[in-house]
Amino acid sequence: MGLFGKKRLPDVKNRIVDIHCHILPGVDDGAKSFEQSKAILDIAYEQGIRTIIATPHHMPDGRNASPEQIEEQVARLQSYADECHYDMDIYVGNEIYYHEEAADLLDEGNICTLAATSYVLVEFSPMDDARYIRNSLNHLQNMGYQPIIAHVERYMSLVKAPFDTIKELRDMGVLIQVNAGSITGFFGKHSKETAEKLLKLKLVDFIGTDAHSDGGRAPRMKECIEILQKKCSPDYVEQLLYGNAEEYIL
Ligand SMILES: [Fe+2]
Numbered sequence: 357m358g359l360f361g362k363k364r365l366p367d368v369k370n371r372i373v374d375i376h377c378h379i380l381p382g383v384d385d386g387a388k389s390f391e392q393s394k395a396i397l398d399i400a401y402e403q404g405i406r407t408i409i410a411t412p413h414h415m416p417d418g419r420n421a422s423p424e425q426i427e428e429q430v431a432r433l434q435s436y437a438d439e440c441h442y443d444m445d446i447y448v449g450n451e452i453y454y455h456e457e458a459a460d461l462l463d464e465g466n467i468c469t470l471a472a473t474s475y476v477l478v479e480f481s482p483m484d485d486a487r488y489i490r491n492s493l494n495h496l497q498n499m500g501y502q503p504i505i506a507h508v509e510r511y512m513s514l515v516k517a518p519f520d521t522i523k524e525l526r527d528m529g530v531l532i533q534v535n536a537g538s539i540t541g542f543f544g545k546h547s548k549e550t551a552e553k554l555l556k557l558k559l560v561d562f563i564g565t566d567a568h569s570d571g572g573r574a575p576r577m578k579e580c581i582e583i584l585q586k587k588c589s590p591d592y593v594e595q596l597l598y599g600n601a602e603e604y605i606l
Pocket residue numbers: 376377378451506566
């Protein structure tokens with residue numbers, strides 16, 4: 357194949373932005389110790405990730421790390437990164453399990469937005485209905501926030517083709533995140549099929565690792581990138597892995 361017939365494969369590694377990662381120690385069901393946080397960071401770096409937004413769960417039960425604790429942990433991990441991985445940047449965030457008080461808590465500064473922007477990563481129960489999800493995201497928008505729905509492939513009410521609610525959400529300005537492990541099949545056949553369909557329709561804005569450990573749920577991206585490069589255009593791969601994050605959040 358001649359030079360101009362060859363599909364351009366962008367060098368997406370060493371620039372990837374992971375907007376969904378439970379890397380901070382002892383604040384949720386993610387990293388259990390600072391040692392494990394460092395191990396997760398090492399893997400992320402090796403996988404080509406260069407920016408991580410740390411997104412510990414913020415749950416309605418009130419047992420959450422404070423923004424000050426999150427900032428402190430991010431600074432500590434950034435110091436480690438500065439020693440070992442000079443071009444790795446870590447930012448504060450939360451993965452907000454949506455509940456009625458979420459917008460007020462954001463306004464009061466008790467929940468972290470993504471990298472101190474107006475963007476927020478929001479999750480729901482897998483069984484929540486489409487109208488509830490749409491109205492909740494709309495409420496956040498009315499309160500001045502830009503919601504990104506976390507691992508959209510997980511919500512039973514949204515994943516049926518032709519994905520009318522997901523299209524409606526995007527028309528509203530909601531952005532869509534899919535987990536890397538859903539694209540590779542790590543989370544099962546159904547998630548993989550859903551993720552593939554969503555990618556084909558270009559209904560996805562971000563790929564996140566949703567990493568929780570340095571073991572089974574490590575921040576793996578390489579296998580996902582290979583699949584994306586086979587199935588998506590080079591421009592779309594770039595948008596998914598860093599372009600949109602750079603444009604909207606960083
Ligand atoms: Fe998560």
